[in-house]
């Protein structure tokens with residue numbers, strides 16, 4: 001998407017959240033959430049199970065389930081979207097979602113090619129042949145075979161890691177300025193996780209869409225993001241550059257996470273990554 005001209009001092013905000021509060025049946029689940037993402041920034045939303053990560057992601061992507069009461073402000077590319085469902089949002093305020101459940105995200109009855117071509121035609125305005133060429137280019141960009149035979153493949157014939165790469169390609173095909181990835185690698189083995197996270201980091205950022213990576217795994221976050229928001233009991237308790245967070249974690253939860261991440265740290269050998 002086109003970005004307004006940026007000055008060197010101030011970069012345009014892709015996502016701005018202020019005083020976000022979400023409640024269900026009188027129970028406040030998110031309170032006073034506020035943060036913003038610059039165009040092309042890669043940020044991780046980190047928190048323990050039940051801290052409110054998925055609800056925050058749902059408020060941003062426009063899929064909060066019925067029955068939740070929301071207040072505050074969520075602006076995407078300058079548009080207020082908090083109470084707008086995903087399909088009703090203005091074109092440049094759409095947010096692509098990559099989720100953990102690739103089986104549900106992809107239709108098993110429709111070939112990979114047809115699923116990629118559809119958003120390229122709808123959101124990119126491409127004709128049939130141009131969309132097919134763009135689909136092949138997207139497959140190449142996520143390290144999948146860019147061949148006519150692969151376009152005809154069914155999602156059921158792919159591994160979990162390959163399906164997640166297709167889902168990343170689909171998110172890129174929607175040409176949004178922001179991708180929210182909610183625990184995108186939880187279902188994958190450790191080596192495939194590392195490859196998919198690096199890919200997600202490489203395909204977003206300065207030359208692509210901004211990324212909000214939702215995870216409970218600090219080691220995973222470090223592979224794709226340069227800034228971390230820590231969520232605890234429905235509130236943001238830290239908002240720091242990744243390296244600062246590792247050097248001086250402030251919140252108790254963050255200190256525990258950093259200790260675990262450093263204890264587990266084991267660089268993947270290139271041969272392991274190639275083999276996955």
Ligand SMILES: Nc1ncnc2c1ncn2[C@@H]1O[C@H](COP(=O)(O)OP(=O)(O)OP(=O)(O)O)[C@@H](O)[C@H]1O
Nearest residue numbers: 024029047048049050051052053054055056065216
């Ligand atoms: N449909 C729902 N009805 C009632 N409460 C809900 C619902 N969905 C989430 N909650 C509550 O909201 C809080 C935050 O849930 P959320 O799913 O955002 O947490 P999370 O950080 O994503 O956790 P996890 O990592 O386990 O997915 C939790 O206390 C949860 O029980």
